[in-house]
Amino acid sequence: MSAVFNFTFVPWFRSVAPYIHTHRGKTFVVGIAGEAIAAGKLPSIAQDLALIQSMGVKVVLVHGFRPQVNEQLRAKGHEARYSHGLRITDSVALDCAQEAAGQLRYEIEAAFSQGLPNTPMAGSTVRILSGNFITARPVGVVDGIDFQHSGLVRKVDATGIRRALDGGSMVLLSPFGFSPTGEAFNLAMEEVATSVAVSIQADKLIFLTEVPGVAMDPSQPVSEDNPVDTELPLDVARKWLAQLSAPQQPTDTAFYLQHCVKACEAGVERNHILPFSVDGALLLEIYVHDGIGTMVIDEKLESVREAGVDDIGGILQLIEPFERDGTLVKRSRTEIERDIHQYTVVEHDGVIFGCAALYPYPEARTAEMAALTVSPQSQGQGDGEKLLKRIEHRARAIGLDSIFVLTTRTMHWFIKRGFQPVSPDWLPEARKKKYNWDRKSQVLVKKLG
Structure with missing residues (x-):
């Protein structure tokens, strides 16, 4: 064979x-x-x-x-x-x-x-x-x-x-x-x-x-x-x-x-x-x-919902190709298990086709939207926008004024949806300490009205 x-x-x-x-x-x-x-x-x-x-x-x-x-x-x-x-x-x-x-x-x-x-x-x-x-x-x-x-x-x-x-x-x-x-x-x-x-x-x-x-x-x-x-x-x-x-x-x-x-x-x-x-x-x-x-x-x-422990395998399978090609920062299974309740997923027919995580920094009244991923099979069908809207809703619900993302390849997608580029120095102190200067990710912020 x-x-x-x-x-x-x-x-x-x-x-x-x-x-x-x-x-x-x-x-x-x-x-x-x-x-x-x-x-x-x-x-x-x-x-x-x-x-x-x-x-x-x-x-x-x-x-x-x-x-x-x-x-x-x-x-x-x-x-x-x-x-x-x-x-x-x-x-x-x-x-x-x-x-x-x-x-x-x-x-x-x-x-x-x-x-x-x-x-x-x-x-x-x-x-x-x-x-x-x-x-x-x-x-x-x-x-x-x-x-x-x-x-x-x-x-x-x-x-x-x-x-x-x-x-x-x-x-x-x-x-x-x-x-x-x-x-x-x-x-x-x-x-x-x-x-x-x-x-x-x-x-x-x-x-x-x-x-x-x-x-x-x-x-x-x-x-x-x-x-x-x-x-x-x-x-x-x-x-x-x-x-x-x-x-x-x-x-x-x-x-x-x-x-x-x-x-x-x-x-x-x-x-x-x-x-x-x-x-x-x-x-x-x-x-x-x-x-x-x-x-x-x-x-x-079609379900856009907060993730649970049963979704860990589906999230890992979804993000792995993007981690492999450098689009996403690699996350271990342990990290995802620890943070699973921070994730939102898009599910079609029982299969996870999109995910995003929200990491709040309450002291700065902002949060990071991380690991935004949509399966190549469903790209162009609006799943990214649905995830963004749900993340914005979650951020507003806990009283935050903005959300931000770090990206190396999808800057224009975020700008079209109301994000503005800022210097990495804008980041909350706790996040700035973890910023990878070698990766040179763009930082973009969206104000929540």
């Missing part, structure tokens, strides 16, 4: 480990557009879902079948009809939907049953469980249009789904529901996935779709080869959605976004729109910080 492979694989695998730990025991609802299956993506998606489940994630899989039903309709010389973004399901379309659903369930179960040597499915055991978990009601007549056998979700058997997941099965749902009288209704995959995610309070709702995500900047080039990577706070997503016209096609910006917003408002923590055209999109979104596609998130889920 080559040394180059070892050099790249080992750090990569270690960087993935926090996400494996974070997601173990969590529940994901994954909605796959029928277009993904029509495009031949099912084998790779099944492999990725099997891998995700093997790492302790509980998976509910909801498949769509728009193109498959349309193909059946064409074969019968029947036209596909839509209105208000929903299929009008007459008796012929209902038959076609039932045939398409049966065929797709067969293909999906077959994909998860593979176990050939030297493939990602080797040694995997994925048990697929389906059932009548969805109770439906008719759409009825809307604006004079009779949707006939098209339905909406009335109720989800959340207890039954959880029981199946806890038993180790992957739950597979087709976009069908049944009324208490046994009448079948054709449902939208997106609504089924959203309703299930809300009912079982899933940790993630993920749509694998034909769109590359939601671009907030109209000038941003977006394509299958250049998908967006956007994190939308819920409030921003709501406002954006309100400006968009009612979606009619799956490729309309609001089509998947409306379901993500609905799920987020109902307590589903993270909601994703991923392009199935990108190989491994699920793995990239779940196990890599930068991710891919669009995520709608309630901002309150």
